[in-house]
Amino acid sequence: MPTERSRIATLAAAVAIALCVANVSAAPDLGEPVSAADLVGLSITIGPDGNGLPPGRGTAIDGVDLYVDRCASCHGVRGQGRTGPALAGGAGTLAGKAPVRTVGSYWPHATTLFDYIRRAMPYDNPMSLTNEQVYQLTAYVLWLNGIVGRDESIDARTLPGVKMPNRAGFVNAWDARDRD
Amino acid sequence: MRGTRYGPGVLTRFANVSDPIPVAGGGLLSRRALLKGAMVMGAGAALPATAANEHLGAAMAWQKTPGRPPTGYGNPSRFESAVTRTTYNRYGAIALGNGGSFTPLERLRGTITPNGLHFERHHQGVPDIDPAKHRLVVHGLVRRPLRFSIDALGRYPMTSTTAFIECAGNSFPNTNDKPPQVTCGEIHGLVSCSEWTGVPLAMLLEEAGVRTDAKWIVAEGADAVSMHRSIPIEKARDDALVALYQNGERLRPEQGYPVRLLLPGWEGNMSVKWLHRLELVTAPVQARDETSHYTDALPDGRALQFTFEMGVKSVITQPSPGWMLQGPGYYDISGLAWSGAGHVARVDVSADGGRTWAQAELLETAQPFAFTRFRLPWRWDGGPVRLMSRAMDEREQIQPTRAEWLQRYGAKQRYHYHAIQTWQVDDMGEVSNAY
Numbered sequence: 001m002p003t004e005r006s007r008i009a010t011l012a013a014a015v016a017i018a019l020c021v022a023n024v025s026a027a028p029d030l031g032e033p034v035s036a037a038d039l040v041g042l043s044i045t046i047g048p049d050g051n052g053l054p055p056g057r058g059t060a061i062d063g064v065d066l067y068v069d070r071c072a073s074c075h076g077v078r079g080q081g082r083t084g085p086a087l088a089g090g091a092g093t094l095a096g097k098a099p100v101r102t103v104g105s106y107w108p109h110a111t112t113l114f115d116y117i118r119r120a121m122p123y124d125n126p127m128s129l130t131n132e133q134v135y136q137l138t139a140y141v142l143w144l145n146g147i148v149g150r151d152e153s154i155d156a157r158t159l160p161g162v163k164m165p166n167r168a169g170f171v172n173a174w175d176a177r178d179r180d
Numbered sequence: 181m182r183g184t185r186y187g188p189g190v191l192t193r194f195a196n197v198s199d200p201i202p203v204a205g206g207g208l209l210s211r212r213a214l215l216k217g218a219m220v221m222g223a224g225a226a227l228p229a230t231a232a233n234e235h236l237g238a239a240m241a242w243q244k245t246p247g248r249p250p251t252g253y254g255n256p257s258r259f260e261s262a263v264t265r266t267t268y269n270r271y272g273a274i275a276l277g278n279g280g281s282f283t284p285l286e287r288l289r290g291t292i293t294p295n296g297l298h299f300e301r302h303h304q305g306v307p308d309i310d311p312a313k314h315r316l317v318v319h320g321l322v323r324r325p326l327r328f329s330i331d332a333l334g335r336y337p338m339t340s341t342t343a344f345i346e347c348a349g350n351s352f353p354n355t356n357d358k359p360p361q362v363t364c365g366e367i368h369g370l371v372s373c374s375e376w377t378g379v380p381l382a383m384l385l386e387e388a389g390v391r392t393d394a395k396w397i398v399a400e401g402a403d404a405v406s407m408h409r410s411i412p413i414e415k416a417r418d419d420a421l422v423a424l425y426q427n428g429e430r431l432r433p434e435q436g437y438p439v440r441l442l443l444p445g446w447e448g449n450m451s452v453k454w455l456h457r458l459e460l461v462t463a464p465v466q467a468r469d470e471t472s473h474y475t476d477a478l479p480d481g482r483a484l485q486f487t488f489e490m491g492v493k494s495v496i497t498q499p500s501p502g503w504m505l506q507g508p509g510y511y512d513i514s515g516l517a518w519s520g521a522g523h524v525a526r527v528d529v530s531a532d533g534g535r536t537w538a539q540a541e542l543l544e545t546a547q548p549f550a551f552t553r554f555r556l557p558w559r560w561d562g563g564p565v566r567l568m569s570r571a572m573d574e575r576e577q578i579q580p581t582r583a584e585w586l587q588r589y590g591a592k593q594r595y596h597y598h599a600i601q602t603w604q605v606d607d608m609g610e611v612s613n614a615y
Contacts, residue, residue, distance in 0.1 A: 027383075031327060032326065033327075034326060042317065045400070047466070048466045084271060095590065096481075097591045098591065103472075107472050109466045111466065120303075120304065120468075123304070169482050171478070173484045173486050174487075175486075
């Protein structure tokens, strides 16, 4: 008896064959074409290579006022955490009994910080910041962790090259899995 | 919840059953013993004869009053109002939407979770999406970027699959140093099982024309954190479903209305709800929820990334904390087992803390990637016992002990806990969580 899993695969394969064999009209083909213009503002994912980073720049100094105004009430002025999680600190704690996992101690890629701030922060008003502001806050959080200098420009060119302290701290279990 | 009495009518106690043969310590009986006969005899014996006679011929109030008319959408009996999810919140008033709710596993039977009791885990609340304005976009490394309306998706050939969804953080309370004294659902209830219906993702990818350099697919939700995850293209093509229906009706808002992804057997966070964008890429994008969260701490301080499949797991749901056994005698142990590998092959039960085990009966509803219900008859002698269940899946992976699981990971590891659960029954019949 076919399993649910194999039935999904079979149904998909049937349509794939219908598409390939020549008669495209056999497939539902009910999607509308999407243009590059349609994706502006929608395609917001930033890759670790910096793919997707927008124009703009910011430094930690530029971001101080904004951070104090919009971030510090939850994360603390020094990123030590308050009602929200800590953003800084925790260096050297990961192998101990009380690991503190922050942007500085744990996150492997700096690009993730820009991506997450832009899509999700501030928590009470996500997607309200300009790209410039997101660069400023990214720079500020990296500076809190001692990863960049206070006047260092963070932009599409420099951010992917920021060396995160725990960059080598992850094992890719998917690539390492048994392929049986 | 602790100490709630559900009564012998709920946790079936069989009286006067001719003695079946014990198959393991602590009073465990053969799974082949007496299911049909015992139920008939048990039902007769559980009702005291005098109580039945007092009411013989006396019509009940609801027999003498017209019942209420039909309704547009049904609800459970008012006598079941206690059967609800237990909700929790991560950061209090500053982020009310960051939290979840636990399925009350100990109150349910069978293998399908009612839609209103499916567990929830939201990172920024439940969005109120107008399906007429919602689109699912497929783009990135494809020859034809496409956008699908919900109406359009509704015209595709659909398939159904019964699958559990389990939060990667399910059972995290048992990583605490001391066993938390809460219900089974409040420990293990970030897992539920439904029949999901929708369009195979492979079909939409085929129409968009995936380029050969596309190896991963980024799925993004339309909630207020635009939650996103990177998924290997193999899974997307194998059994991923773009789901529109849950147990026959349209998805509930808290389950991703109007459309969600379903990745059978993989950690729930990846079955992205409120799905609005699928981007084909060459490599994982290192999203916040696949780096800072949903990664597994190792003892040396490193962490495992991209551990997608949920481990083989089981738990006894009846009896469990909150139950009081009503005196020595026969009980039916019942529980759930599941595995991200597919089929549950076998479940063993112990009533003596793991010294001896007996094989449980797997009920015939069992399907791969779905809940499997198991049962085993048991005669409680009235003394303290430790009940455990241990599942094995089709890949012969065996559910670990708590000590074995803890040894694999570093401190404060909260994901992928799937160790054997021990329920302690004391000599008063009260059930509690134990390590």
